Amino acid sequence: MDKSKVYFTNLRTKPSANLLDKMERLVKKAGIDNLPLKNSFIAIKIHFGEPGNLAYIRPNYAARMANVLRSFGAKPFLTDCNTLYSGRRANAVDHLQSAMENGFNPISAQCQVIIADGLKGTDYKEIPLNGEYCKAPKIGTAIADADIVISMNHFKGHEQSGFGGALKNLGMGCASVGGKLELHSASQPVIDKESCIGCNVCVKYCAHDAVHLNANRKAEIDYDKCVGCGQCVALCQYDGAVMGSNDTSERLNYKIAEYSLAVVKDKPHFHISFVMNVSPECDCWNHNDAAIVPDLGILASFDPVALDMACADLVIQAPVLHSNNQLANEHEHNDLCGCDKFHLMHPDTDWLSGLRHAEKIGLGTMQYELINV
Numbered sequence: 001m002d003k004s005k006v007y008f009t010n011l012r013t014k015p016s017a018n019l020l021d022k023m024e025r026l027v028k029k030a031g032i033d034n035l036p037l038k039n040s041f042i043a044i045k046i047h048f049g050e051p052g053n054l055a056y057i058r059p060n061y062a063a064r065m066a067n068v069l070r071s072f073g074a075k076p077f078l079t080d081c082n083t084l085y086s087g088r089r090a091n092a093v094d095h096l097q098s099a100m101e102n103g104f105n106p107i108s109a110q111c112q113v114i115i116a117d118g119l120k121g122t123d124y125k126e127i128p129l130n131g132e133y134c135k136a137p138k139i140g141t142a143i144a145d146a147d148i149v150i151s152m153n154h155f156k157g158h159e160q161s162g163f164g165g166a167l168k169n170l171g172m173g174c175a176s177v178g179g180k181l182e183l184h185s186a187s188q189p190v191i192d193k194e195s196c197i198g199c200n201v202c203v204k205y206c207a208h209d210a211v212h213l214n215a216n217r218k219a220e221i222d223y224d225k226c227v228g229c230g231q232c233v234a235l236c237q238y239d240g241a242v243m244g245s246n247d248t249s250e251r252l253n254y255k256i257a258e259y260s261l262a263v264v265k266d267k268p269h270f271h272i273s274f275v276m277n278v279s280p281e282c283d284c285w286n287h288n289d290a291a292i293v294p295d296l297g298i299l300a301s302f303d304p305v306a307l308d309m310a311c312a313d314l315v316i317q318a319p320v321l322h323s324n325n326q327l328a329n330e331h332e333h334n335d336l337c338g339c340d341k342f343h344l345m346h347p348d349t350d351w352l353s354g355l356r357h358a359e360k361i362g363l364g365t366m367q368y369e370l371i372n373v
Contacts, residue, residue, distance in 0.1 A: 002365075003369045004306035004365050004367065005302075005368070005371055006300070006301040007026055007300045008298070008310070008373065009023070009026045009297055009372070010372075020061065020064045022298070024068055025373060026272070026298055027068065027300050029373045030301065030302070037073060038073035040075065040148050041074075041075050042146060043077065043148070044069075044079065044150050045080065045151045045170065046062055047080060047154060047169065048080055048089065048098060049283050050089060050283065050285060050286045051286060052287055053286055053287060055277040055291075057274050061152065061274070065152060077112045077113070077142075078112070078113045079113070079114045079115070079142055080115065081140040081173060082117055082121035084177055084227060086205055086231070116139075116140025116141060116142035116176075117142075118141065121177025122177070123140065123176070124178065125139055125144040125145075126138055127144065129258060129262050131261070134182065134259060134262070137263075138176045138179035139179065139259070139263055140176050148267060149269045150272070151269070151271045152169075152274070153165050153169045153272065153273040154276070154277070155315070156277070156280070157280040157342055158349075159230065159233055160230045160233065162346055163308075164282055165304075165308040166260075166304035166307050167257060167363075170259070171260035174259065183255045184228040186251055188221070188226050190241075191219045191220060192240055193240075195239045195240040196218045196219050196236075196238065196240030205232070206231065206232060208226065210222045211232055219240060219241065242348065248348075249346075249350055253351065253353045256354055257355075258357075260363060271304045271307050272299070275297055275298070275315065276298075277295065278292050278295075290321065293315055293319065294319070296318060303368070304363065305358045305359055305366055306365055306368035308355060309355055309366045312342070315342075318337070
């Protein structure tokens, strides 16, 4: 398979070229104007960020992207789907309010915002795929109906998939609430009773009332209610909630890859990733820990698989920031250049599995040519 082209720009600026200018030059150099933009409805898939989390992509970038697309006659809109877990993005009313608070609104982002799977996450279309794991992924209707999909991805670590990039933004982010349930349903966590301290955080934040404390003040999971969303795993600071031994992150990554293929099936697509504020975990939480590496750059490609691979390689080769104790406490900083930081942070995950499966099903290739802009 031929190498895919991935375009890269660093974050150095000068008076004649700020970061917004550099992003615009990057996407034009990468060929975004080769898409059939005129009069097309374009879904700009972006994560609006859970309020309290400040690692998400600045809305200024979304505004510039929308303006670029409109300059070619397109009809862009910003979009995301509702979440499966509890929080402030679990329905369209709260989701839109959260997006507005974080700057994603027609004034600051200069673009309309549409929650793709509707008021309660039930507005979706099934995309026939007959995949190995997902036969007909449930994709938010506004995204499924769009003529073109453009993903704007904040590249960061992720507690269940290893990292979150283009595939995570597409496959998980474009899934309706029911689709997210399908993605997570085989990933039910377990409680390590030795590690659990009975802090009650997992009980408080379980959206499905599936966790409670027993008489010994240890967490217990009611698997008749558990949907496997993994919120308890992400929130537990004591390794009391962990991935179950009957399932692995690989299967989740396989499903994400198939959902990603469904999102872009039979339609043009383009992807841009921001390797900035590379936080250890997802932007879905109402907090973000210190970045694990310095801000590295912005990358763009028509191939989401190659794009994720290129971003991962950049982070792996980068030095670790002294401010992130999650890695620094266990390793010498000089030993971390070139190591798999995602696996160190989340040892039960295998991020490569998703890229391998995506390549296998024809979504893209892990082989890329990095072109500096």
